Amino acid sequence: MTSASLVNGRFANNISLDNRGLAYGDGLFETILVRKGSALWLDEHLQRLAQDARRLRIPCDTDVLAGDCSRLLANLGANDAILKIVLTRGTVSRGYSPLAAASDRIVSLSSVVPASLRYWQQGVALGLCQTRLARQPQLAGIKHLNRLEQVLAAGEMQRRGFDEGLVLDETGKIIEATRSNVFMAVAGSLVSPSLNDCGVNGIMRQQILAAAERLGLRLKVGVVEMSALRNADEVFICNSVIGIWPVIKIECMHKAIGPMCRQLQREFESHFYA
Amino acid sequence: MTSASLVNGRFANNISLDNRGLAYGDGLFETILVRKGSALWLDEHLQRLAQDARRLRIPCDTDVLAGDCSRLLANLGANDAILKIVLTRGTVSRGYSPLAAASDRIVSLSSVVPASLRYWQQGVALGLCQTRLARQPQLAGIKHLNRLEQVLAAGEMQRRGFDEGLVLDETGKIIEATRSNVFMAVAGSLVSPSLNDCGVNGIMRQQILAAAERLGLRLKVGVVEMSALRNADEVFICNSVIGIWPVIKIECMHKAIGPMCRQLQREFESHFYA
Structure with missing residues (x-):
């Protein structure tokens, strides 16, 4: 079709x-x-x-x-x-x-290009975008049609050969990736950036937050500094088309695919790959 | 037509x-x-x-x-x-x-609705928008199609019965109006907000800056705080469709129509009303 x-x-x-x-x-x-x-x-x-x-x-x-x-x-x-x-x-x-x-x-x-099962299983490498997200509380979280920041950030990643890239706000806090939300496992907690000032509150993100509660995971939604990313045991990204992709590398920083990501993937696997 | x-x-x-x-x-x-x-x-x-x-x-x-x-x-x-x-x-x-x-x-x-000669002559009252402009240097000055901030700000003014409204950035600096740029006369200088972090660098604004140089006016383009607005002897707005409109009131703050505005209007009058 x-x-x-x-x-x-x-x-x-x-x-x-x-x-x-x-x-x-x-x-x-x-x-x-x-x-x-x-x-x-x-x-x-x-x-x-x-x-x-x-x-x-x-x-x-x-x-x-x-x-x-x-x-x-x-x-x-x-x-x-x-x-x-x-x-x-x-x-x-x-x-x-x-x-x-x-x-x-x-x-x-x-017609759909099937989401990458390879990325779901083996993970994806992210770049770090130079483009920063402006802080605009009135539009934060909304999936609106003003997406030039994402176009600029995605363009950077395209030129550098990355499939996806992490985007910070103007103060250097981690917010999301160009077309997905980001989660981390830090000291046993599931951590996700709050989206009060910028970013899109994705449906897959909301599903993961609900699942985390259901599964009894310790959950922290708040300000996420780059130091949290460095200390994270796991990093993964999500959206409602790709599902959940483990992140194995951000620029030169390697990350392992860990149990929290795999547990959440199992929760949603049937939706994406049954 | x-x-x-x-x-x-x-x-x-x-x-x-x-x-x-x-x-x-x-x-x-x-x-x-x-x-x-x-x-x-x-x-x-x-x-x-x-x-x-x-x-x-x-x-x-x-x-x-x-x-x-x-x-x-x-x-x-x-x-x-x-x-x-x-x-x-x-x-x-x-x-x-x-x-x-x-x-x-x-x-x-x-087809064009003729620009208001009444506003050109007698001035316009502005509201002060609650909507703030996010700071995004990569897009600042550009007349791009991501205009939700302007839609929100103009919507506020429409509901309050103002024809135009002043818009600040998130830190409270004066940047522009919803569809026009802003100038002031402060202590004998022509002052206009710099647009390095947000705002649209309008063609009429550029024409006025060039005219100011031609006419030997003292010119300051930089950060403009609300205190400058309070101290301003004159305030006016401009865009390439309306030309130059004196501002006679911002919320409850009255302003006189002064010589600097009238001098610049004379420079451009023939383009708009010949």
């Missing part, structure tokens, strides 16, 4: 030049793994989208969006795919002011 | 859903005033676009863009309009990495 898209419920491959997503990045998106015809954590993605939309005051009807998703998935059969939802604040009026409450929804299904 | 748009040189009203401008705000834009059929400071806008494009590593051919502008302007006659150029980094491949160097260009001409 190639791809199919619904724009406000109609099949289309393009969108008006007046769309505020194009004009200002004024919108949100979700990227959802579809395995054997079924969208993984669709409700969680829609709830996150609705929550982020409330913060940006963009109207969001999750029932209508779920209906769009069902229509596209109905033709997929038991295949794998990527489902992408984009919700923008409708069309440009004059300038930045949102004026009337409106939104456009774009739901697309596209 | 309504509007006409060229997408990569062809008349169109829409763009592919794969465009990276929509997906990530991965692009740039220019908004240009057209008076009596002639685009004001077109070369300067194209040069700024090319300079910003180099910083983001987006290919930009100003000759081709100038050709698109000429084609649209040819049908306009001696009318007023707004010319908008959007340059994006082509289509989405997989994820944030830019991969191959590519770009899409969108050039649009639309």
Whole structure:
């Protein structure tokens, strides 16, 4: 299959030049793994989208969006795919002011390059991005369409031949990777950076935090300095398409694949590789 | 007239859903005033676009863009309009990495709501936005498509009934207004915030800085604290569509319209109101 898209419920491959997503990045998106015809954590993605939309005051009807998703998935059969939802604040009026409450929804299904089982099993090497994330509490955690920092950071990694890279905030704290969240095992605790000032609060991150609680792991979500990374026994990254990848190297710093990462991978393995 | 748009040189009203401008705000834009059929400071806008494009590593051919502008302007006659150029980094491949160097260009001409002569003459009241600008030196000064901060700030002002609002950075320094740059007269000097950490380096701002030098005004571009605003004898805002508007009030703080603002307005009046 190639791809199919619904724009406000109609099949289309393009969108008006007046769309505020194009004009200002004024919108949100979700990227959802579809395995054997079924969208993984669709409700969680829609709830996150609705929550982020409330913060940006963009109207969001999750029932209508779920209906769009069902229509596209109905033709997929038991295949794998990527489902992408984009919700923008409708069309440009004059300038930045949102004026009337409106939104456009774009739901697309596209063929999937299978997530790397090799990385899941054997781990991945990360670079350290020079690009820093700006601190913006009003947008922190939100999966919005203003992603130039990620484009710059990912471009760095691409030029240096890394598949993924760690990104710090302007003060040097560890926040996330360019398209994934980061976890560490430090002195027996599962540690993850807080996302109060920047970063995207990924669905896979949320699933791991919930699993950690379920499994009785000691959990610390807070400020993570580079020293914590150096002291970490394990490092791993996650997102809702790749699942969990152990990190075996950050620049020249080697890390072992450890029991905490493997335990969490086992919790989610069936979703990604059954 | 309504509007006409060229997408990569062809008349169109829409763009592919794969465009990276929509997906990530991965692009740039220019908004240009057209008076009596002639685009004001077109070369300067194209040069700024090319300079910003180099910083983001987006290919930009100003000759081709100038050709698109000429084609649209040819049908306009001696009318007023707004010319908008959007340059994006082509289509989405997989994820944030830019991969191959590519770009899409969108050039649009639309009917213009005449800039307010009343504001030019009698001044405008500003609010003070709660939304702060994040400090991101890698993107500072660039007129890119990641404009959620401006959307949030403009939304605040819209709800409070202000036409424009002053925006500070996260440390409380004055940077700009939501869609314009800001100048002050402080103790006989013309003062404007530096834009090394955030803000857009507008073409009208650049024209005013050049005029100030030409006119022999004492000029200070640097950090501007709120105390400078309180001490300022004059405050005015500018962009390349409205020209220069004196500020007569910021929240409850009154300001007089003074000689420095009027002198600079006279320098540019013919471009906007001849």
